Amino acid sequence: MKQRKFTLEENEIPENWYNIVADMPNKPLPPLHPGTLEPLGPEALEPLFPKALIEQEMSADKWISIPEEVRDLYSLWRPTPLYRAYGLEKALDTPAKIYYKYEGVSPSGSHKPNTAVPQAYYNKMEGVKRITTETGAGQWGSALSFACQHFGLECDVYMVKLSYHHKPYRKSMMNAWGANVYASPTNLTEAGRKILAQDPDSPGSLGIAISEAVEMAAQREDTKYALGSVLNHVKLHQTIIGQEAIKQMEKAGDMPDIVIAPFGGGSNFAGLAFPFLRLNFEESRNIRCIASEPTSCPKLTRGVFRYDFGDTGGMTPLLPMYTLGHDFVPAPIHAGGLRYHGAGVIVSQLLRDNLIEAVAHDNVEVFEAGVLFAKTEGIIPAPEATHGIATVIAEAEKCKKEGKSKTILFNLCGHGNFDMKAYDDYFDGKIVKHELSQEEINASIAKLNTPEIPS
Numbered sequence: 400m401k402q403r404k405f406t407l408e409e410n411e412i413p414e415n416w417y418n419i420v421a422d423m424p425n426k427p428l429p430p431l432h433p434g435t436l437e438p439l440g441p442e443a444l445e446p447l448f449p450k451a452l453i454e455q456e457m458s459a460d461k462w463i464s465i466p467e468e469v470r471d472l473y474s475l476w477r478p479t480p481l482y483r484a485y486g487l488e489k490a491l492d493t494p495a496k497i498y499y500k501y502e503g504v505s506p507s508g509s510h511k512p513n514t515a516v517p518q519a520y521y522n523k524m525e526g527v528k529r530i531t532t533e534t535g536a537g538q539w540g541s542a543l544s545f546a547c548q549h550f551g552l553e554c555d556v557y558m559v560k561l562s563y564h565h566k567p568y569r570k571s572m573m574n575a576w577g578a579n580v581y582a583s584p585t586n587l588t589e590a591g592r593k594i595l596a597q598d599p600d601s602p603g604s605l606g607i608a609i610s611e612a613v614e615m616a617a618q619r620e621d622t623k624y625a626l627g628s629v630l631n632h633v634k635l636h637q638t639i640i641g642q643e644a645i646k647q648m649e650k651a652g653d654m655p656d657i658v659i660a661p662f663g664g665g666s667n668f669a670g671l672a673f674p675f676l677r678l679n680f681e682e683s684r685n686i687r688c689i690a691s692e693p694t695s696c697p698k699l700t701r702g703v704f705r706y707d708f709g710d711t712g713g714m715t716p717l718l719p720m721y722t723l724g725h726d727f728v729p730a731p732i733h734a735g736g737l738r739y740h741g742a743g744v745i746v747s748q749l750l751r752d753n754l755i756e757a758v759a760h761d762n763v764e765v766f767e768a769g770v771l772f773a774k775t776e777g778i779i780p781a782p783e784a785t786h787g788i789a790t791v792i793a794e795a796e797k798c799k800k801e802g803k804s805k806t807i808l809f810n811l812c813g814h815g816n817f818d819m820k821a822y823d824d825y826f827d828g829k830i831v832k833h834e835l836s837q838e839e840i841n842a843s844i845a846k847l848n849t850p851e852i853p854s
């Protein structure tokens with residue numbers, strides 16, 4: 400029997416997170432205070448985040464040890480399996496070898512608990528009682544609800560209104576873990592009321608929901624805020640994915656030539672790719688790492704590299720990143736959790752330095768890829784993950800054309816069992832190609848009055 404699944408023992412859960420900043424040739428530029436435009440000191444973030452996470456956010460230490468309580472809860476679903484995709488290889492009739500790391504085995508069904516658990520843990524350790532957050536497709540809100548429940552914290556989730564109505568069971572899931580869920584924009588916050596005054600039927604966006612959650616956290620002593628993507632400490636926590644994958648690829652007697660992951664704010668991409676980039680830095684390997692984004696929200700492939708706000712309201716620090724502009728509201732189509740206007744700071748710097756690559760796929764192409772994957776490998780991928788699969792298929796077809804065998808590894812960062820509405824829309828022909836015109840992108844970027852970064 401051919402070996403399909405490569406597993407690790409519980410005691411092989413990594414003991415450290417890997418901080419790629421230590422190895423980067425050009426360090427990321429500092430975040431700026433939105434008022435003074437001076438580099439931001441750690442104290443500016445203290446109303447929002449516990450000190451331990453701020454320290455990680457700014458750390459240049461290469462390895463950061465994972466607390467025992469966190470590893471203990473990780474062991475509920477980690478180490479996650481790594482599979483060889485024989486079914487997909489056969490369907491594509493490709494000489495390429497395809498592997499995937501499967502993060503859908505976590506309680507909430509994606510990679511998000513990898514960071515939700517340590518974030519809840521550090522908040523608990525510093526005496527916080529409640530965490531506020533936003534959620535788009537619902538993956539992050541459910542992961543944080545699960546983690547807060549475990550550590551006895553209250554959790555308030557601002558859920559993008561469009562998803563709130565499209566994904567009622569994500570809300571139920573958060574409620575089952577004891578969280579309060581609000582459809583954003585709400586009337587509860589200044590930021591929400593401002594949007595509703597302009598557009599009472601606003602479908603919401605991640606940027607708006609972030610503004611609401613940040614506002615609520617900033618107002619209360621016992622409340623902090625948590626983010627499920629974009630920030631350095633979030634990417635750091637996700638690096639357990641790639642560290643496990645390296646061991647599993649060794650067990651398979653193989654090593655990837657190409658590492659692929661879907662891209663929203665960059666956390667699952669970072670989680671899989673950064674430990675492989677470490678091999679590039681340390682051992683001068685040449686592993687290509689490719690981020691896959693939707694053509695409907697193409698910040699990496701068509702955005703600008705400059706300082707921008709993390710939210711729509713312009714309340715967060717200014718971050719140096721690839722962005723479509725913080726006012727950018729993606730068309731209400733199913734790019735699921737990939738609808739964020741900006742990319743994380745570290746990933747942005749890596750892309751600028753040509754150490755990683757980015758590609759974009761349209762909606763129809765990714766659902767075709769997702770359905771092919773479900774038919775050949777059994778697991779129904781989260782709609783976000785289908786972007787990565789579309790890139791895998793493109794690379795595997797290149798291998799076939801060139802008659803070359805390459806090893807491809809991708810991150811199946813979540814299952815799509817709560818996303819069948821999106822699949823139904825695809826089956827009903829309601830998912831259409833969507834490409835932004837250059838005018839739309841220019842208009843959004845022209846509104847930016849944030850500092851430019853000289854090239």
Ligand SMILES: *Cc1c(COP(=O)(O)O)cnc(C)c1O
Pocket residue numbers: 509510511538539627628629661662663664665666667668736737781783784812813814
């Ligand atoms: C949140 C999410 C994403 C996008 O966020 P990243 O930070 O880019 O990983 C992608 N896939 C799934 C399944 C998600 O839950």
